[in-house]
Amino acid sequence: MKNIFSITSNPNETIQxxxxxxxxxxLIIINILGIPLVIIGxxxxxxxxxxxxxxxxxxxxxxxxxxxxxxxxxSYKTCAGMILFCxxxxxxxxxxxxGFSGAAIPIFFTLLVFTTVFFDIxxxxxxxxxxxxxxxxxxxxxIQNKISLDVSLYEVNTYPISWFTASAVLVFFxxxxxxxYGLVQKKMLHSIQYSKKQAEELRELNVQLKEDxxxxxxxxxxxRNLHDKFESLIKERTSELEEKTGxxxxxxxxxxxxxxxxxxxxxxxxxxxxKLNAAYKELEAFSYSVSHDLRAPLRHIGGFTKIxxxxxxxxxxxxxxxxxxxxxxxxxxxxQLIDDLLIxxxxxxxxxxxxxxxxxxxxxxTLQSFDSDIKEKNIHxxxxxxxxxxxxxxxxxxxxxxxxxxxxxxxxxxxxxEIHIGVDIGTDGSPLFFIKDNGVGFDxxxxxxxxDVFQRLHSIDEFPGTGIGLANVKRIIMKHDGKIxxxxxxxxxxxxxxxxxxx
Amino acid sequence: xxDLKRILLAEDDQQDIELTLAALEDISLANxxxxxxxxxxxxxxxxxxxxxxxxKNGNPAVVLxxxxxxxxxxxxxxxxxxxxxxxxxxxxxxxxSSKMESDMITSYDLGVNAYVVKPIEFEDFVKAVKxxxxxxxxxxxxxxxx
Numbered sequence: 189m190k191n192i193f194s195i196t197s198n199p200n201e202t203i204q205x206x207x208x209x210x211x212x213x214x215l216i217i218i219n220i221l222g223i224p225l226v227i228i229g230x231x232x233x234x235x236x237x238x239x240x241x242x243x244x245x246x247x248x249x250x251x252x253x254x255x256x257x258x259x260x261x262x263s264y265k266t267c268a269g270m271i272l273f274c275x276x277x278x279x280x281x282x283x284x285x286x287g288f289s290g291a292a293i294p295i296f297f298t299l300l301v302f303t304t305v306f307f308d309i310x311x312x313x314x315x316x317x318x319x320x321x322x323x324x325x326x327x328x329x330x331i332q333n334k335i336s337l338d339v340s341l342y343e344v345n346t347y348p349i350s351w352f353t354a355s356a357v358l359v360f361f362x363x364x365x366x367x368x369y370g371l372v373q374k375k376m377l378h379s380i381q382y383s384k385k386q387a388e389e390l391r392e393l394n395v396q397l398k399e400d401x402x403x404x405x406x407x408x409x410x411x412r413n414l415h416d417k418f419e420s421l422i423k424e425r426t427s428e429l430e431e432k433t434g435x436x437x438x439x440x441x442x443x444x445x446x447x448x449x450x451x452x453x454x455x456x457x458x459x460x461x462x463k464l465n466a467a468y469k470e471l472e473a474f475s476y477s478v479s480h481d482l483r484a485p486l487r488h489i490g491g492f493t494k495i496x497x498x499x500x501x502x503x504x505x506x507x508x509x510x511x512x513x514x515x516x517x518x519x520x521x522x523x524q525l526i527d528d529l530l531i532x533x534x535x536x537x538x539x540x541x542x543x544x545x546x547x548x549x550x551x552x553x554t555l556q557s558f559d560s561d562i563k564e565k566n567i568h569x570x571x572x573x574x575x576x577x578x579x580x581x582x583x584x585x586x587x588x589x590x591x592x593x594x595x596x597x598x599x600x601x602x603x604x605x606e607i608h609i610g611v612d613i614g615t616d617g618s619p620l621f622f623i624k625d626n627g628v629g630f631d632x633x634x635x636x637x638x639x640d641v642f643q644r645l646h647s648i649d650e651f652p653g654t655g656i657g658l659a660n661v662k663r664i665i666m667k668h669d670g671k672i673x674x675x676x677x678x679x680x681x682x683x684x685x686x687x688x689x690x691x
Numbered sequence: 692x693x694d695l696k697r698i699l700l701a702e703d704d705q706q707d708i709e710l711t712l713a714a715l716e717d718i719s720l721a722n723x724x725x726x727x728x729x730x731x732x733x734x735x736x737x738x739x740x741x742x743x744x745x746x747k748n749g750n751p752a753v754v755l756x757x758x759x760x761x762x763x764x765x766x767x768x769x770x771x772x773x774x775x776x777x778x779x780x781x782x783x784x785x786x787x788s789s790k791m792e793s794d795m796i797t798s799y800d801l802g803v804n805a806y807v808v809k810p811i812e813f814e815d816f817v818k819a820v821k822x823x824x825x826x827x828x829x830x831x832x833x834x835x836x837x
Contacts, residue, residue: 480759480788483811488706491813495713523811 203377204264207306211268214302215256218271222252248277268306272315275299280322287330288354292323300362304369312366316359323355471533479530483523490519521654528656531586532641535660540580540667547574547621550581551609554588561596565605572610575619577688583664590657591623591684597651598682599627614687624683630676638674661686696752696828697723701733701768702786703760710813711755714820720828725751730763734771737778749836750781753804753827758787758794766797773802780834782827786820 226249233242251270259267279295286292296319304312497512504512551571555562562569592607599605606626614620630638630645637643639662644655658674665672665686672686698720702708708726715724727733735741737750754772758765765785772778784805785798798806807823810816827833 476789476791479790483788484704484707487809487811487813487816488710491710491713491816492706494813494817495710520812527811 203373203380206376206380207268208264210305211264211271212259214271215252215259215267218252219256222249244281248274248281268302272299272303272306275302276318279319283322283326287326293354293358296358297362297365300366301369304366304373308373309366309370312370313363316362316366319358319362320355323358327355475530475533479526482526486519486523486526490516490523493519524652525654525656528654528660532656532660532663535583535586535663535667538583540583542578542580544576544578545581545584546576547579547584547611547619548572550579550584551588554585554592557589558592558596565596565600567596567599567605567607570606570608570610572608574611574621577619578690579668579688583667587661587664587686588623590661594653594657595623595625595627595682597627597653598629599625600651602627612685616687616689618687618689620685620687622683622685624681626681629678629681630674631678632676635674635676638676639672696833697725697749698824698828699725699727699733699736699751699754701727701730701754701760701765702757703728704757707757707809710816711820714817715824717817718821718825718829720824723828728760730760730765730768733760733768734763737772737781738775750778750833752831752833753782753784753823755784755786755823758785758789758798766794766801769798769801769803782831782833784823784827786823 226245229245230242233239233245251274255262255267255270275295276299279292279299282295283292299319300312300315303315493512493515497509497516501509548571551574555569555571561567592609595607596605599607604626608622608624610622612620612622628646628651634645638645639658640655641659642655643659644653646653661684662672665688668688669690670686670688672684674682674684676682698715700708700711702711712724712726725736727736732741732743733754733756736743736746737754739746756765756768760768765787769783769785772781772783779802782804784807785803786807786809787794788809790808795806805823807819810819
């Protein structure tokens with residue numbers, strides 16, 4: 189049995205349940221108290237031979253007993269109604285027997301209270317009127333002296349005003365009790381409703397919380413998943429990184445090896461360079477030695493032959509003198525050859541060092557060294573204006589020296605020797621330098637040979653020369669990335685054209 | 692003009708010596724030539740030591756110095772001459788086959804008076820020698836002996 193004082197513990201408990209519980213307890217209490225009383229009264233009445241009274245006790249009490257016995261089978265209303273009916277009966281009986289001074293008023297008060305408790309305010313008010321009714325009736329009957337009361341009464345009972353007062357009191361206090369209990373009931377209702385609401389809210393909150401928890405759990409799961417994924421990703425990346433690091437190390441190793449190779453190559457290059465330099469120096473020494481050591485004996489040959497010739501000039505015949513001349517000329521020739529060879533080899537080894545010069549200035553400077561020849565042979569020289577060029581001056585001077593000396597040489601036999609030096613615009617827009625003479629010229633069909641080494645188109649007797657001058661010129665022009673060509677007509681003259689494209 | 696002026700020729704090539712002498716004969720200087728065959732001899736002669744301890748007093752009017760000589764080469768001789776207080780005034784003419792710029796520069800750095808490259812042509816050689824001889828030994832006033 190639930191504790192009647194813990195009404196608010198169960199939120200689903202209604203007022204009705206409370207009432208039921210109350211009913212139950214009241215039933216028990218009434219029975220506990222009532223049964224002995226009834227028995228005593230019954231026995232007393234029997235002893236006094238008041239059979240009817242005894243029976244009436246029983247009859248009056250039987251509903252309560254019945255209600256107690258059948259409480260689970262009959263409805264709440266019936267049960268409560270039976271109890272209330274008994275109490276009413278008891279009250280009416282008391283009223284009849286003992287009148288106002290009896291326990292009727294208290295019993296009626298009790299009835300009012302129970303009615304309000306078991307039902308509601310309306311029922312309570314109805315009970316008030318029900319209680320009033322017998323009071324009024326009996327009071328009226330009493331006043332009319334139609335009935336008389338058994339027991340000696342207080343005087344107060346005999347006055348109608350006391351019935352009226354009693355009724356008023358019953359009504360007033362009854363209503364008061366009813367109302368206050370009604371209020372109490374309402375408050376209880378409210379509080380129960382409130383706790384119900386709270387319980388409802390709690391339930392809702394609980395549900396929400398559960399939802400939250402489930403969401404959280406979900407989130408946690410997701411997080412764990414992500415974490416796991418993340419971990420696996422990290423592992424992946426780590427392994428990738430390790431792989432890449434491995435590769436990097438490998439490439440680093442190969443790079444180091446490459447560097448070693450490069451260093452080796454560089455060392456080899458250095459060695460090759462040194463060898464080249466050494467070879468170069470050897471070559472220089474060689475050419476120096478050639479020029480120096482070959483020349484001395486030649487000088488002696490030429491020299492002593494000359495002296496010898498001088499000494500026995502008058503004693504030898506023409507043929508012998510002729511032989512002497514041949515020897516001397518040959519040694520001269522050889523000297524010239526050695527010189528030319530030296531110059532030729534030097535120009536091929538020399539690097540081109542370019543600077544800006546005015547071509548006309550270079551030409552004029554070169555012509556100066558031929559001044560005496562030009563004056564002697566009365567050569568008419570024309571030099572046009574020429575542009576600034578970016579050239580190796582010493583090499584280009586050699587070019588002009590060779591060309592001019594050739595021009596002078598081969599106009600030896602002309603009557604009015606003329607040399608024209610100038611510049612045209614070439615087919616590619618770069619300057620085309622030329623030197624033209626009106627000397628002995630050459631056969632154009634041999635023009636292919638004219639720039640070859642040691643190739644001559646005239647005999648030594650006609651014109652001196654080793655045949656190296658033009659080869660040298662061509663070499664120098666080619667070193668400047670240029671081209672040279674020649675045009676000649678026999679006995680009319682020769683022209684030489686050359687370009688210097690990067691000048 | 693001092694007829695006693697002599698020329699010191701330092702030359703190792705016999706033929707060149709003969710040619711030089713032949714050339715100088717033409718201008719009557721042949722007998723005034725002292726010939727030494729290498730650098731060491733040249734220095735001995737000039738410093739009056741060794742086998743030239745007792746040579747006659749007096750410095751040559753000019754030293755014709757070849758560069759390529761055995762034992763002590765021409766540049767060394769030149770240096771010694773120009774470093775010495777007693778000999779530094781003596782005119783030195785380098786007469787060599789070498790046309791090397793480096794030789795020329797070194798020689799002038801050391802204070803050579805003239806640098807003549809032996810002409811390839813014999814005639815020119817003779818002409819050059821004659822001119823040198825007649826200038827230095829005849830025309831030029833040699834420094835007074837100390």
